[in-house]
Amino acid sequence: MTTRESSYTENVDNAHVRALDRAHVFHSWSAQGALDPLVIKSGEGCRLWDYDGREYLDFSSQLVNTNIGHQHPRVIAAIKAQADELTTIAPAHANWMRGRAAEKILERAPAGFAKVFFTNAGADANENAIRMARAVTGREKILSAYRSYHGGTGSAIAATGDFRRVPNEFSRGHVRFFNPFLYRSEFWADNEEEECQRALHHLRRVIECEGPASIAGLLLETIPGTAGVLVPPPGYLAGVRALADEFGLVLIFDEVMAGFGRTGAWLALDHFDVVPDLITFAKGVNSGYVPAGGVIVNQCIAHHFDDEMFYGGLTYSGHPLAMAAICATLETMQEEGIVDNARHIGETVLSPGLARLAQRHAHVGEVRGLGVFHAIELVEDRDSRAPLAAAKVGKLKQTMLERGLLPFVVANRIHVVPPCIVTAGEAEQGLAIIDEALGTLV
Incomplete structure (x- = not known):
């Protein structure tokens, strides 16, 4: 590595990467002006880190694609x-x-x-x-x-x-x-x-x-x-x-x-x-x-x-x-039995855990899915089934991020889609963060 390259990489941090992105990268499906992308430096298994060492449990599998997790050797x-x-x-x-x-x-x-x-x-x-x-x-x-x-x-x-x-x-x-x-x-x-x-x-x-x-x-x-x-x-x-x-x-x-x-x-x-x-x-x-x-x-x-x-x-x-x-x-x-793991986690952790969330939180209209492919339907109230307002969903997403969970949120739904290698402990940790976040909704 040259001196110039070494100096450049040593100065990289969250702020630098975010500024570089906003200056030069055109993002998909977005109005460009208001974007504030999450910075990610590295990952392993079901976890990701930024340049400050902040850790996120990936419950999105990015765009529901990292089925074997990050950086499988x-x-x-x-x-x-x-x-x-x-x-x-x-x-x-x-x-x-x-x-x-x-x-x-x-x-x-x-x-x-x-x-x-x-x-x-x-x-x-x-x-x-x-x-x-x-x-x-x-x-x-x-x-x-x-x-x-x-x-x-x-x-x-x-x-x-x-x-x-x-x-x-x-x-x-x-x-x-x-x-x-x-x-x-x-x-x-x-x-x-x-x-x-x-x-x-x-x-x-x-x-x-x-x-x-x-x-x-x-x-x-x-x-x-x-x-x-x-x-x-x-x-x-x-x-x-x-x-x-x-x-x-x-x-x-x-x-x-x-x-x-x-x-x-x-x-x-x-x-x-x-x-x-x-x-x-x-x-x-x-x-x-x-x-x-x-x-x-x-x-x-x-x-x-x-x-x-x-x-x-x-x-x-x-x-x-x-x-x-x-x-x-x-x-x-x-x-490594990864497909069986996805089935097992779905049946023994995610499905029953999400059912409990539905019982605990009035803003959960329905939960559904198979394996590590589930969704939580969020509503204003269960009688009308009106989709939860976008501002509330946005606040919910931010709360989950602040608690160290990277979610996959679409419209009025949280898609519960961790990598297929997710452990029972990681799945329970993710559900606990979602539970906490839902508790902040009024």
């Missing part, structure tokens, strides 16, 4: 080893690490899946799944849910249901429907069975009214994440599969957030015994250590492109460093 070593051998290669070439990564991903997919198309993230995974569905069917329309998030790129954001799509609806051929959510039912349902039946009837009518011969596919998060960790009622996904079969639609399950251990299963679809035609993934497949995503393609669709051109590709598809991170992550998750 085995994955770091795999990335370093791959960098020593081959840092990058064009996707047209065969590369051993890419083949291994595809093989390991297919081992976790249902029977009948044949190939993996690698992308750089979840958004372009959904872009290319949509492209495949349109190419195979010769149709254009894509159906997706209002309560959904599929990414920030052209077709992915147009398929998204939340408010961020509205200024970005440049991609054509997107139609949305209401997916089930009993707590805020659009169908006047009183129980999960009614919610399921009525949601499926609604979807059938949308398909019929849009014209089945114009619809290429149906894109659905297996468990909608950003929209609120909305675990579908029993029978819903099977009903969607039946509708897709009846009308000849390609069924795409978006597992970008819910996949690779997050729900206490390798894929969220494992909970429901339903097999789609395409599966998109990213995030937890290598904990975001090096950006990666992809589409898991079933045999029928893969064979379609044996003789037909697939009009899609990315410079960094199957990047060797990302592939090494995937291989090491999936091996580590298997050998």
